[in-house]
Amino acid sequence: MPYLNLRGVEHYYEWMKKPSGVAKPIMVFIHGWAGSARYWRSTAESLLDQFDCLLYDLRGFGRSCGKPTISQVGEAVAESKSTSAQAEALAELSYELTEYAEDLLVLLDELELQQVYINAHSMGASIATLFFNRYPQRVKKGILTCSGVFEYDEQAFAAFHKFGGYVVKFRPRWLVKIPLADQMFMARFLHRSIPKSERIAFLQDFIDADYDTALGTIFTSVSKAQAEVMPQEFAKLTVPTLLVSGEYDKIIPAQLGSQAAKLNDKVEFALIPNTAHFPMLEDPDSYLQRVQEFLRVEGVR
Template sequence: MATIEILGVPHAYELTAPTSCPHTLVFIHGWLNSRGYWQPVISRLSLDFQCLSYDLRGFGESRSQPETDFNREQISVNLPPTPSSPVGSSFDPLYTPSAYAQDLAVLLQQLNITSAWLIGHSLGGTIALWAAAQMPDCIQGVICINAGGGIYLKESFEQFRSAGQRFLQIRPRWLSQIPLIDLLFTRASVARPLERYWARQRVIDFVVADPEAALGSLLDSTTEEEVNRLPQLVSQLKQPVYFLTGTNDKVMEPKYVRHLASFHRLFQYSGDNVIEIPDCGHLAMLEQPEAVASHISSIVEA
């Protein structure tokens, strides 16, 4: 693991060796996850592609706040205007998908990555879409995994936000020490039980996530404004955007993935930019890493 400072905040990341491919694959994890979930996929791709994975601010081994007094507004980042910010250089509130995309822009600048494909899981997919809008010259394309939406259903979202807040309130550190607690996480949100190793990692990431970042990213990414902005964002992207969805995903059902995908030009009339993975739930990179890696490789090399 390496550490790099992004806008004053230490971030953990891993970068594999360069290859003959001119593009770097950048992997963005989802809510209450960490960069390690990508390793089954990266291990299958790193011989052909340079791969970057990192922990989002406040998750995994990345800090949530600067170690010293720091003003984000003092940093000059060359970002074009996006649907949320008429002035591209202005910074968004800390935990919006756009703010996390701005973190990513700085990370790529600091690592001298000038050509990348973004692969984002769930919330990470939304962050990838924002980053593609903010960095059109650098980002060659986006692959969203178990990510979609763009339809704001008031009652459903209010229930989701309320349930998420309650979920975050039951996170004592000693929770990870309870015998067999990880067994609960082998089956949550997946079509087939995960290996105990990954269930254990899910418990750890659930417990160590910074409270402010966990709650802030949940609430800031599910507002009516944010959800309704997604289709507009996708429709404006010039880069190719593909969506991988699990046929048994109950968190982000395929119909909602197809809805968001339909706003991109590649959708055409039959969903040409949507790929369904059979017998797969919400954690495709752990449940079906071979299929995910194969689809990524085919898309990037096309």
């Protein structure tokens, strides 16, 4: 399996391509919290006539679960000829979403990709939004699937963090073998059914996620700071962006996506009926039709 050392951490990545006589643009896929690139494969497969697709696992999730060690950090610094200030930054990698945006920049640099399309989901969509504003020259067009802006509620956030801590702590490896565990685990995320193999893969990714990362990103992605920052980030987007929401999404309700899109005329909003937090899996035909319409505006065939 292919890996790249990004800022001291081994990151899993994979290419999906269909042979063609012409060069194709590249679409990068970013997954959400406690997931992996696996759930993007069917979407990427459907776009291979138009794109070469790059999928990768975020630091601490999927097959990128290694943590940076002092020796790895030293090697990464030596290879990149970093300054002492950069070395300190490497040694102090945090779970802030801006750090994950920097990981993406290094990935593109390592693979010598100058400009790409990006399709990102849930927490990954927040990372992508931050990336769009920091490095707009690197993004041709963006798709944010199940994203939005939310207001800070101290009691609700505290309750969410407490519950999230319990969920992350109680993840016995035998859970995946319990009958119907996959259905119960995915019930809150779905409105329509998806294949059992997909549900099991989601549960396995959740079980395999690094503890510190899973917990740390709960606190950084659902926080007072994030609630204050994200409306500003959406408002200043210059990258043409499609924001897709599932009609019955309980994790990031469609209303929050609509509110985010209204902050900027560069953001186009699309609602996929009768889906929840994974519209690309629950109704792939409707999802892909909307994505294709958005891409065709720029002449991608």
